[in-house]
Amino acid sequence: MDASSEQIHTLMADLGARARAASRDMARASTAAKDRALVALAAAIRAHRPALQDANLRDLHAAREAGLEAAFVDRLTLSDKVVEQMAQSCEQVAALADPIGGIDGVRRRPSGISVGQMRVPLGVFGMIYESRPNVTIEAASLAIKSGNAVILRGGSEAIHSNRALADLVAQALRTAGLPADAVQLVPTTDRAAVGALITMPQFVDVIIPRGGKGLIERISAEARVPVIKHLDGNCHVYVDSGADLDMAVRVTENAKTQRYSPCNAAESLLVARDMAADFLPRIGAAFVRKGVEMRCCPASRALLAAVPGAAPLLRDATEADWSAEYLAPIISIKLVKGVDEAIAHINRYGSQHTDAILTRDHPRAMQFLREVDSASVMVNASTRFADGFEYGLGAEIGISTDKFHARGPVGLEGLTSVKWVVLGDGEVRN
Amino acid sequence: MDASSEQIHTLMADLGARARAASRDMARASTAAKDRALVALAAAIRAHRPALQDANLRDLHAAREAGLEAAFVDRLTLSDKVVEQMAQSCEQVAALADPIGGIDGVRRRPSGISVGQMRVPLGVFGMIYESRPNVTIEAASLAIKSGNAVILRGGSEAIHSNRALADLVAQALRTAGLPADAVQLVPTTDRAAVGALITMPQFVDVIIPRGGKGLIERISAEARVPVIKHLDGNCHVYVDSGADLDMAVRVTENAKTQRYSPCNAAESLLVARDMAADFLPRIGAAFVRKGVEMRCCPASRALLAAVPGAAPLLRDATEADWSAEYLAPIISIKLVKGVDEAIAHINRYGSQHTDAILTRDHPRAMQFLREVDSASVMVNASTRFADGFEYGLGAEIGISTDKFHARGPVGLEGLTSVKWVVLGDGEVRN
CATH class of the missing domain: 3.40.309.10 (Aldehyde Dehydrogenase; Chain A, domain 2)
Structure with a gap:
């Protein structure tokens, strides 16, 4: 490992440890606090539209300098319409039912104990995506509602837009009394950061890549954590x-x-x-x-x-x-x-x-x-x-063509797990 | 790759391809056929008890020669009681409800389509275990009932017992009109076979290791497919x-x-x-x-x-x-x-x-x-x-301390996935 990749590794391990710590608070967060953060985020996006578009202009300028194609520049652009859609999507996610904390299927067993399953967050997920900065807000809002922490790694071409958006998310989390580390943007555009993100099972529970088939194949081949992905839609x-x-x-x-x-x-x-x-x-x-x-x-x-x-x-x-x-x-x-x-x-x-x-x-x-x-x-x-x-999931973080964990369109529930809950009255096992 | 590891690789790829093909038939198999196979297996285990115990004696002899400890030899032994328990466990699994094919949560959507989820098998799982030959029957019976194919890799010390048991499973599958390749035992005790088994995502959907913490850590670190595991119970x-x-x-x-x-x-x-x-x-x-x-x-x-x-x-x-x-x-x-x-x-x-x-x-x-x-x-x-x-799962293939896919005691449902089912009347998307 050379000096620079060791620095990246240290940086990502720090991000990971902070995400893991924040995920504990997020798992405990009340529905009201999570929804307050989402509503505050929607308001901040609207209020800071000019600043967001200024940051976005820097990305657009660089993209045009680099001669990137029109469709790419189009996906990168935070138009008035896209900004308003981001704000609305936060409000829509706030309006969804909280997937966390419900207990299902409680049954009395012959031993006397009652057994059921409580829905809980997965913990920390890593989101790897390409040029569209609005994915930053989509992933952040779904992470908040589902009680997870997320580490965001957007395309390097959108770094200024993504930083401006991530700042608003951090403010909204603080406003609601939630840890700002619940949504962190990888601050560097160094490619080694992706390599580190997908090989930290102690800090990251699942990786969700969005983008071209080549990117997703590479991530799946190298990941040391589970990946929710689809490669092809034939x-x-x-x-x-x-x-x-x-x-x-x-x-x-x-x-x-x-x-x-x-x-x-x-x-x-x-x-x-x-x-x-x-x-x-x-x-x-x-x-x-x-x-x-x-x-x-x-x-x-x-x-x-x-x-x-x-x-x-x-x-x-x-x-x-x-x-x-x-x-x-x-x-x-x-x-x-x-x-x-x-x-x-x-x-x-x-x-x-x-x-x-x-x-x-x-x-x-x-x-x-x-x-x-x-x-x-x-x-x-x-x-x-x-x-x-x-399908009525109210949101979509991706589509999975794997069978393990989540399959097909993945909404809030795909970002959750369950734990078994046993309610007893002093029962012991014979 | 040297000649011997290339041979192992070819052998395991062949096993994998046959498991994948068999898994398609198992996914389609009727509940009646699967239960017939399980009941036939129970009868065969009882009928062939002397032959099973003869094969087991070869393993026990080798284990004593090798100076393995008494607790190990105890776990390896197919006593009359253990043989009867294996037969009964097959009958118990036959009596469980078939987890496959049910459609849950069908809802009418505003577009007019109805959307629900059908429970389906995962496909192929690999079971890696140590000295207890009865795990061969447990894993085989749960694979059959859940409509999966399984590749079994038992401890080398139990190879003769496991081969005798796997032969009975193959016969029972044929009796019921199901593919014998649905349950395959890795025929070699070469350790390279485990390395191949856990790195064939095209053939194996999940690995379930049972055994010491060292074994499970090694498998998790090297696997290229998902692993259902627990390391510690503190x-x-x-x-x-x-x-x-x-x-x-x-x-x-x-x-x-x-x-x-x-x-x-x-x-x-x-x-x-x-x-x-x-x-x-x-x-x-x-x-x-x-x-x-x-x-x-x-x-x-x-x-x-x-x-x-x-x-x-x-x-x-x-x-x-x-x-x-x-x-x-x-x-x-x-x-x-x-x-x-x-x-x-x-x-x-x-x-x-x-x-x-x-x-x-x-x-x-x-x-x-x-x-x-x-x-x-x-x-x-x-x-x-x-x-x-x-917990009322009726069976247990393992306990998972991961959050992804299955968590806690894993029964038949942990060996399944879902697919989305859409029932329409010619609806199109606007």
Whole structure:
């Protein structure tokens, strides 16, 4: 370890120890204090909008100097609208029910003791993200409400914006009588800080990375603490034999084209062979209207070739296409014999994120729900619904494609654990 | 990688791929098929008792040749009683409710979709254990019932017994029409096999180690997959001001002396200062009767010195005693000012396993439940109750002192995950 990485290590261990200490106070904090902090934070964000935007200008200036692309600069920008949305999100999190402290499932046991489970915070989580500074506020507000401490590591391009936001969070925590160390921003942009953050199991209970697949793969490979993550959203829509045609076209079009960049957008369309002649021309026409490129198996290509205007958008699918997450106006299309082949294809090539069957057949709907091994499985609904807000979680810190701990959209509950509570009257064990 | 470790790696990757494939069939298996396999296994264990004991004799012979200690040989022995207990445990697991396939919490959302969560198996778990061959049957039966596949790595000293048992499991699975690969025993005693098993995230979803602290620490440090584990059971009993004296003596004595070796036995006794003069002489007399060594803070030692017969059992506690897990007739004893100091002491020195308060005071009972950061927290009950069967889980695959995924006694549910289920009628996202 050279001198600089030893310094970073010391810095991160100090951050970690302070987060761990703060997490004990946060676990004990009253709902009222946590909500006071969130409401104070919303007010501070509104009151300090000009100062936030000044700090943000420094980041934007550097980003433009560095020639970063327009979409990147757009995500980095704290517009009036984004600032107001951050304030509102704090108020929304304040309005959610406190997940902490409830005791569930208390049962009297033959020994005389009563046993139940109390919901408690996980402790400390590390949030690693890229250019959007509003993630700083999202992660901070969910940490506060769930009684955790968080260590934030945002993209280096947003460091001035993130520092300004973290200062407001610290003030809001103090206002509410809570420890400012509950939300700490890693003060350095040195990459070694990430390496330290993900290898401190004594201080950090879970890491939540958001960003590109490369970043998340690297973090997962090197982490010594659990990671809540998803790598890919290669979501499928399977149109089953006898599906309602109008519904199938409407839902498939929505799943693919309502937005192209979210991870829950459909990337692959499977069609039961006996539906293809009726269904493909109609969905093909919709894709032509929106300029969606279609990467097809030979049989589906033959049927789609007859769709007016489709020719320039048709390609032969390669093996790699079945695994691809395009996040773009591109979809792979394959005919399958029926639900068994569809399920086998999804379990082989999918990313265990979100997959939907469009069907009228109850047994096949149930088979798809049971056998597709994905975080979200759907019948007759657009994959775009896979989202913490749409599922009623009230918030979303990320989406998990792992099965351990949290799976699918992760809200406040994914940031919690339980402990067993035993209430006795002097019972002893025989 | 040398030739031999490359061979092991290939062997384990093959085992892993077969477990992963079998896990897909197990996830789909009907409750009836899983229960048939368990009942067939119970019958096979009884029918093949002589053959099992022959195989076991080879292990026992080698263990005696190697000069292993009597307690070790005892744990290794498949006596008539142990064989019958294994058969009964399979029947008990068969009688448990199937944890898989239920859908909970379905709610209609404003968009029109209904959202709930279906319970599903984790997939494949790896079980690493030491000399007791009956763990082979425990792990196999819980894997079968929970719809998982398992890869078993028992102690090398039990290899002949474990092979004989694994053969019976494979037969029982085939009898029920389930894949024999759902339960596989690592066929080699080479230590490199453990290294491979804990670094195959593509094939193994979670590792459950059972054994000494050294083994579990090594596995946790090297694993590339999640681990369900507990390292230490440094369990505390805190006797609060005004506790019922008879109850306090009865519960403390039970927590410490009912059995010394389980992880949920008490190792440390904290006593509110104003209770010490009444309580310590009585519990001290009980400890003297049972020959329990007392490692004391100065104030508690002074009070215990007056107990007839106590002198030879009294020691001054060192700092290391507050963190120690004795698993022996030894207890550390400390006077504290009250519940705040007790909680701070437990959170500092404890192992987050199981801790109890003995009290009549409701606010202090609630404070202890909320603030002690342990997997099990108890009011007026013996720490010895921290156990999957006592909690009503019907089985126990291990105890977790982590907060991620499963915490405390882990039954069938700890071997499961959920997936989100969305039931729609053609809804699309706006």
